[in-house]
Amino acid sequence: MGHGVLTIPARSMDRSHIFNNYVVRCEKRDELKMFLAESGIQSEIYYPVPLHLQRCFADLGYRRGEFPQAEVAASQVLALPLYPELNFEQQESVVESIAAFYRR
Secondary structure, eight states, X not given: OOSSSEEOOOOOTTOOOOOSSEEEEETTHHHHHHHHHHTTOOOBOSOOSOGXXXXXXXXXXXXXXXXXXXXXXXXXXXEEOOOTTOOHHHHHHHHHHHHHHHHO
16 A cells, blocks of 8 residues: 555646545544544545446456455545645644644
């Protein structure tokens, strides 16, 4: 997952991104989500089950462990708040709350 407890999306100097979702990978994802909720900060887990384990793809015959990186990613991804009205102070609050969680 990188060198830290939280990894932000990669950015490229020669491309831009609209970030319709801002999804990070983080250790202790479920605990962080709960901590943020207790702080009044909404976050979402959009893809908790990797594609190869979803019922709609069961006929393909894949089993747990066949795509370990997808399974790890599914257990670590968390979408942080992102919407047009999110102001700088709210962004700072999200960042500070995440930092406070990992300082515990």
